[in-house]
Structures are given as structure tokens and as C-alpha cells.
Amino acid sequence: KEVLRADQPRTFEPDQDTSEPFVLKKGVNTVMFVVINEKVDFAGALKLVDADGKPLKNIKISLTPPEK
Numbered sequence: 577k578e579v580l581r582a583d584q585p586r587t588f589e590p591d592q593d594t595s596e597p598f599v600l601k602k603g604v605n606t607v608m609f610v611v612i613n614e615k616v617d618f619a620g621a622l623k624l625v626d627a628d629g630k631p632l633k634n635i636k637i638s639l640t641p642p643e644k
Contacts, residue, residue, distance in 0.1 A: 588619035597627070604642060 580595040611620040624632045 585614045588617075588621075590621055591623075600624075606641070 579598050609622050611618050
């Protein structure tokens, strides 16, 4: 499910965009975060927070899916 898209090239600024709230399911979630380099530099950030805007705790982040 797509939750946010920014179609215009621009410089990176933390917290520049915010998605609508969405719920992660218990267990493994796959999040795809794509940054397209149209000019010189490219950067991006993903911040996961709870309903109160506080950073999520006790999560594991991996660049590869867990083995089954």
C-alpha cells in the first residue's frame, strides 16, 4: 500500500513530508522506500513513530528478509 509520494525534485529536509497514519502488523513487515536521483545528490529518511509521535521501540530493521 502506497502511503506517501513526492513527485517533484527538491533538496532533502528532515520531516518535510508526513504520511497518513498506518498500522504495522505484528511480526514481519516489508517497507519499500525509494529515492530517485534526478540530479546530483539524493537522500531520504524514514521515521516510524507511534500514535503519540514517539519513536517506535523494540523493532528490528534489516535490509534482507528473515529466513523462513
